[in-house]
Amino acid sequence: MPIDALEPSPIVRLLGKPAAELTGADLVRAVEELGLRQVNLRYVGGDGRLKTLAFPVSSREHLLEVLVRGERVDGSSVFEGTDTDASDVYVVPRHRTAFVNPFGERPSLDLLCSFYDESGQPLPYAREQVVRRAAEALTRETGMTLEAFGELEYYLVDEPERIYPVEEERGYQESTPFSKGQRVREQVLGHLTAMGVRLKYAHGEVGNILEEDRQLVQHEIELQPVPVEQAADALVLTKWVVREVAAAHGLEATFAPLVSGEGAGNGLHVHSRLVRDGANAIVGEDGLNDTGRRLVAGYLQTARALTAFGNTVPTSYLRFAEGDESPGAICWGEKDRTGLVRVPLAWNGDVLPGMVAHANPGSTEPVPEPATHPQTVELRVGDGSADVHLLLAGMAVAARRGLADEGSLELAERLDAADHDEDDFEQLPTSCGESADALEAERELFEADGVFPAALVDAVLAGLREAEEHAGDVSGDDEARDELIRRYWHVG
Template identity: 30%
Template sequence: MNIAGTISKFNRKPKFVQLIFVDVNGVPKGMEVPISRLEEAVETGIAFDGSSIPGFQGIEDSDLVFKADPDTYVEVPWDNVARVYGYIYKDNKPYPADPRGVLKNVLDELAKDGFKVYIGPEPEFYFFKKNGTWELEIPDFGGYFDILTLDRAREIRREIAEYMPAFGLTPEVLHHEVGKAQHEIDFRYDEALKTADNIVSFKYIVKAVAEMHGLYATFMPKPIYEMPGNGMHVHISLWKDGENIFKGEEGLSETALHFIGGILKHAKALTAVTNPTVNSYKRLVPGYEAPVYVSWGYRNRSVLIRVPAFWGNGARIEYRCPDPSANPYFAFAAIIKAGFDGIKHKIDPFAYVEENVYEMSEEKKAQLGIDILPSNLGEALEELEQDKVIKKALGGAYKNFIEYKRAEWEEYLDYLESKHLSKDTKRITEWELERYFFI
């Protein structure tokens, strides 16, 4: 493959290229090779030792090969390096625990019937001052949609947005979030695989620009107790033959409603994938905007699935519980398979409500069939182990995922026991900060 034309979009030619994949946690991993080896990385791949990659553990996984996807090649504007995503192979076959490969398998299956899934994410993050301790210092005191604040956060948001197009992301809305020093930059929706790549790139850009300004950026779901958590609402639409098949004559189509029904049916197991950390369940608590009740509605922001007021080709659903600690490849694969299970079995959505669910009595929630999401990672993993559809969505990565996350939960329980703390504590522990702050 001749890829010379893709190189040197800027005034200088990168000397190295980063070969990027993600581990079980969605954290970018990879290696740098001279730019002269890029074509080799595309055609035959670059061998590496995967035995120490989280979620790839095992001596039997030590000999892996990374093959670059040339369509993902970009050049980093602030550095003399390029980046490219790709797929992982073992013994000349796709490696089953490769997260990007897991999502591709799901999408390839849908493509046989002409379906395309488009996803638009809303990842939130915090800025903190660097001080060498876990006493997190807030650099700004703005609130939701504040414009005039006595800080430089708005300038940093703009700088992030200016860099995004170089990575193939189109920024759409920049704003301050509810929490002090909390921010959101939404970017254009795209096909599911591209959007998953974009989330990984976006987190890289945000963290790099924060570093340039002497700050830390964190996508940790709940970095500070009694402050809003970081969510990542995802907007989903399904297309076929160039048409949005979620649109109905008035509101959503029957297909869209069945897709919602599938997600609601598998919601508990889905949280193990869309909210995969101990810290995720410190965000999923009543009293904040993060949803905890399995329900849906049209304008209701207290429900799990909201239908935004956009019709025609803008018709879509908003799944509100995911957070940015999720591995986007696994999360999208699981959400899509849950939705298609609803379509396949014509599952009608249940627990429709337009009232504030948090203010509803337990009796009324029971009457409406409103269930509640797992309260911790351990419960979520138990739900996952009983859900054949979501397990199948993870394919060959399921065993690695469940074993890794079980060990993570047990390690946390051991930590709590050593500190004489309850597993139901909603306080943010140092164990969580050390493990999740930089994800």
């Protein structure tokens, strides 16, 4: 298959083959011809952040060894609860993830890695292995693939500007010079596309916040649908690139659920769809079909437990309580931006040609059809504190539940927000402790078929309960509330 002339990845352009087909020998050639001097093996740790192991390029033999064999690392320093007397684990590069590092002192080839234990088996509690197992179990049971992508919000923090100062809550898709941070957004887009991360767009978000000594300007970047394993990796890479570019501009970037006493927090909404043989399985001629409604029901039925992965810090629950568009009630609706699950407007094949013709009088150019129908279901529970691999793994578990449960269609009908008030529905947890209780009650669902190891669920529960213990009651105490916000400033 020929490579698209607009392909942004220098590695794919050079080698003339898709990323999914790359081999270790291919990457050796790329290192030689692109003049790269270092290889960075990267992996996602137990805290959800990207870690790095750097190797200098000293010979072709050593380079190929690193690219194929990987390395050993200390698992006890990566994942909580790992025994130090048996903690050596392997990290093995996934060649399809290779990209040229846009940062650093030396031109480098970077690859994401997977974890394996001493017997060569996938490490049960490694993040990428959990979401892989969840995705495989769903496909094995249903014959469908869960694809997903995130809408990731973040704030850039800087000193207030005298020229074209920002206006509070007026940032939505604002343009320069009123928008602050557009150069950061554009550089992030450029780096991520060259790295192979599929993106939709980036724009300014609503949340402009002005304080006495700083301004906080909110942005959003939206990705493209890919299988959930890749979607989780893409979100981790996106956070890393946003922070790197912001730091290069002397700015601080934060994905914290709540950033101030005023204004919006940072959500992480995840869109998803089920695909069978290249076709979108959740949509029919009249919109969302029964498979789509079963998917919605699975998310709603599992929502309280999913907060354990998507809302991991005390400020997550302050955001639920205080945010204008933050979800609270466990319900869903079409095009409604306040529901927990939303079915967004999709391009309608019946009306699209008329719109295009009206916008472009006299044009006879045919309207292109996407390979897969773009309809998605949007789960709005997550925020910037989410452990994205576990959240997407949990969504795959919830999807299986919805597709298998005989009562899913009735549940979806009952939880439709169209004719009800939000108070008519069950509510999301109001604290880390309640979230832990919800996961505890549902742990058998997540542990089924070995998707979530029991020890990993125990660690998540312990983390939530410790956070609850240390948070205290900040209601009516602005100073304590600000201190709590700052404590969780760099989550995710």
